[in-house]
Amino acid sequence: MRIFPRRYACVLPAALCDRVSAQFRQLFGAAGVASTGFLRTTEPRHRAAVRHFWGELRSRGLLRKGLYEGWYCASDECFLPEAKVTRQPGPSGEPVPVSVESGHPVSWTKEENYIFRLSQFREPLRQWLRGDPHAIAPEPFRGAVLQWLEEELPDLSVSRSRRHLHWGIPVPGDDSQTIYVWLDALVNYLTAIGYPDAEFQSWWPATSHIIGKDILKFHAIYWPALLLGAGLSPPHRIYVHSHWTVCGQKMSKSLGNVVDPRTCLERYTVDGFRYFLLRQGVPNWDCDYYDEKVVKLLDSELADALGGLLNRCTASRINPSGTYPAFCPACFPSEPGLAGPSARARAEDYALVNAVAALPQQVAHYYDHFQIYKALEQVSACVRQTNGFVQRHAPWTLNWESPADAPWLGTVLHVALECLRVFGTLLQPVTPHLADKLLSRLGVSATERGLGELCFLPRFYGHACPFEGRKLGRETGLLFPRLDQSRSRLVKAHGT
Known part of the structure; x- marks a missing residue:
């Protein structure tokens, strides 16, 4: 029996299978997919x-x-x-x-x-x-x-x-x-x-x-x-x-709408493409793919929300010492009812702490039950909440030289960095390179990145925090570059 693919003159089954198998192995390697046995x-x-x-x-x-x-x-x-x-x-x-x-x-x-x-x-x-x-x-x-x-x-x-x-x-x-x-x-x-x-x-x-x-x-x-x-x-x-469709249609060679994963890995990066597929891929029903959708999601959630949050909290202008600032329990008491004259935390801030504290267990459950898209939905929602927290308290308007501002400024940054540490830890199976870059920037060592070691905001609960006062890791540049450069040029033109 001989097989005659379009581009090959005459190929025996064994030779064709060898070629196709090698292509899959190369693709898995490029996509960061490992196996204990192939x-x-x-x-x-x-x-x-x-x-x-x-x-x-x-x-x-x-x-x-x-x-x-x-x-x-x-x-x-x-x-x-x-x-x-x-x-x-x-x-x-x-x-x-x-x-x-x-x-x-x-x-x-x-x-x-x-x-x-x-x-x-x-x-x-x-x-x-x-x-x-x-x-x-x-x-x-x-x-x-x-x-x-x-x-x-x-x-x-x-x-x-x-x-x-x-x-x-x-x-x-x-x-x-x-x-x-x-x-x-x-x-x-x-x-x-x-x-x-x-x-x-x-x-x-x-x-x-x-x-x-x-x-x-x-x-x-x-x-x-x-x-x-x-x-x-x-x-x-x-x-x-289920399957991926393209603009509402089933992928088909005759229609010419087949998506080449190798091209996508080059265009969106390995972590970006993995994130999109796992964030948007719902097992219960077919999901639709088109390039604009990928760009919009990755720019919104990885470049702007997560990357922007990291840049804000580690920028030298707002964090000149380049450290994990101290948390002030007087500014952010463990319970709203314990608020004293120095307390500045609001109800929405307690909602954020509760949401992120519950996140590791929720994400682990979704990972274990093959509901990765739900895990990433929860992470994304908490990233938005954290950005809201930072925007709400505008630490860039506070002054490290002010005795009234400094404790609260450090607390805001401490909480935001703790949230980022949780996000980076939980994203490791999905976006390993991006998560490594984020955790390295926070100064989190390789032995402190396990789910079992993930203790969120210990100072809020009255425990010591091993990261408080620690030097941040070296500057690693943008966490994830924007794919839609037109908006980046617009932002630079208006200086915002």
């Missing part, structure tokens, strides 16, 4: 795992060889029941059969295959999902899978004739058949953690899959059923994400 399903260890898994299914009487007949979608690599096939006008105007779910063409196929007794697992799958409401998240996708299980669940063809598909793993003991690509591919989750050796049991089933919604059926029905058939438990969690 598995190719052509590796010998994976072939051994697939053969062992096949043997487990066969030993339990779950595989039979027989004539398989039905609608086959080559693009989706699966057979479809009649109810999942419809007809749409083709290029000539004549109706052609297509998949209801994907819209890809299907054809009636009849061949001898090995068949997995999937129909036996309909009730066990329903019990699994009803017994664990969090097995598939977000909830709408779990509901979709339960709805599929209300319908017919036919047995599944798990091999193809080797005459038609010699690229793949041969069925053990029957070289006339190739193991179905999806069964082969899904077993890679086990291969990566050492299956079939005993070491894999320390990981399984305490495992989470993160998948696109278009492959939900393979991961939430076929895969759990195959695992149960092999005597294993379903995955611990299946997190599902």
